[in-house]
Amino acid sequence: MNILLVGSGGREHALAWKIAQSPQVTRLVAAPGNPGMAAVAEVRPVAATDVEGLVALAKEIGADLVVIGPETSVAAGLADVLGGEGIACFGPTMQAGQLESSKAFTKAFADRYGLPTAAYVVAESADDAKRALDRFDAPYVVKADGLAAGKGVVVATTRGEAEAAIDDALGGRFGSAGSRVVIEEFLDGEIGSLFALCDGKTAMLFGWAQDHKRAFDGEQGPNTGGMGTYSPAPVFTPELVEQIRQRLVEPAFAGIAAEGAPYRGVLFVELMATQHGPKLVEFNVRFGDPECQVLMLRLESDLVPYLQACASGTLDQMPPPVWRDEAAVCVVVAAEGYPGTPKAGGEIRGADADLGDQVVIFHAGTKRDADGTLRAAGGRVLNVCARGASLQQARDKAYAAVDAIDFADGFCRRDIGWRALTR
Structure with a gap:
């Protein structure tokens, strides 16, 4: 079968890596893809939110299935248009996608169907949002309502920090995604x-x-x-x-x-x-x-x-999926400045090395120059992943692989998995 995979990040590289292993797949095309995905799929420069272009590409390659990777494609209505064209799609409609695209929608949805969640207030003005803080104890949780690439949530330890987060979101930092905010009870657990x-x-x-x-x-x-x-x-x-x-x-x-x-x-x-x-x-x-x-x-x-x-x-x-007994760890190597303003263009060496069958490096935000040089092109740049018989072994392999990569502008956390390893 022919598959079109939509997206360009580490998640989509991981999906492409796994999909390419299937004996059912004749052709795998990724749009827009990334340099790492090019090793396992054909990469076509069609943006993840270019619904018209993606539908045309699906028709061009005779796609038997379109797999939506990012939430932005869902919010753009890609599944809706594909459905109208009779093209099979893995990914929800725009209406169902409100479960992510609007936190206010999801909170109201949880109320309607009795889903346990934190107490909350939705506000569209800074004054209303700041007054809502009176209902909660510190730390305060402030969320931009819409899609903000994982950066729209602030857990503020003081009221001053919470008010600054409110001003930040409603002041335009996240564009239309911050046109309203959700103030939430902090959940301990x-x-x-x-x-x-x-x-x-x-x-x-x-x-x-x-x-x-x-x-x-x-x-x-x-x-x-x-x-x-x-x-x-x-x-x-x-x-x-x-x-x-x-x-x-x-x-x-x-x-x-x-x-x-x-x-x-x-x-x-x-x-x-x-x-x-x-x-x-x-x-x-x-x-x-x-x-x-x-x-x-x-x-x-x-x-x-x-x-x-x-x-x-x-x-x-379908039977329930079968999982390996091994543990797996992913360490994100990000560009200096992330999640604020990441430093772009830094050269990366060693990310294409063969580090064994239990270590896989997924590209999350990279680009390749005409001469083949790999460079940073996003906040989260590489996902260095490893399997092992135990979590400690998997983590050791992942960090050994991180240390084998030469990326002067990169940084990572050195404590991934600490909760499990210190139990």
Whole structure:
């Protein structure tokens, strides 16, 4: 079969790497892709939000399936247009995509369907948002309502920091994504990421991981799109997973279907494991980044039949996925200045080296010069991933690979997996 994969980041490189291993795949095209993806797929320069261009490309290559990687493509309505053209798509419609594209929508959705989540207030003016802080105790959680590439959430330890975050969001830092804010109760517990597939009617759990949002070691610094992740994560006990399935996953899929938008694709449930059970932090309407990277390293099953089953409504015919017993770790190497203004253009050496079959380097924000020189072209630049018999072994391999890469402008956290390793 011919597959068009949409996106250009580390998540999409990981998906391309796994999809390319399937014996069912005849042709894999990535748009817009990245230099790393070019090793496993044809790369075509069509932007992830160019719906017309992507539909034309899908027709050109005779795509049997289009796989949507980023949330921006969902918000642009790519799945809707593909559906109208009769082209199978793994990825939800724009309406279902509101579960990520609007935090205010998701909070109201959680209220409607009884999903456990933090108390909140939605505000469209700085004065209203600052008054809402009176309802909560520090630390304060301030979120831009719309899509902000993982940078729209501030956990403020003081009221002054919270008010500055409100002014920042409503003052235009995130464009239209910050036209309103959500002020939330701070949830005390351990964070986790769980994934579930749906074909519009049937749901299937599809792995879990734990990531690190803060920029620096010891959970310090600003929130980012994610500085690293690992799987499996001890926080996901069988009891917790079952609670998440019953209290969050199944009600969410049933609720969005009841509102006329049956969900087809993967739902990322970011949650806090609290003393009162799992509580929703937020939904994402795609695989996590960098969670997807460790899931693909651990997934023993062929990914393609699951993607196709979601698109075709046949997920009920699929067995549960098989996972490797090994642990996997992903270390994000970011450009200096991330998540603020990252330094661009720095040369990278060693990212294409063969570091063994248990180490994989996914490109997240790179470009290649005409002479072949690899350079940084984004905030998160490389995802250095490894498998091992234990989490410690996987982490040791990942950091050894990081140290083998020459990228003077790069930095990474050195404590990925600390929660599991210090339990």
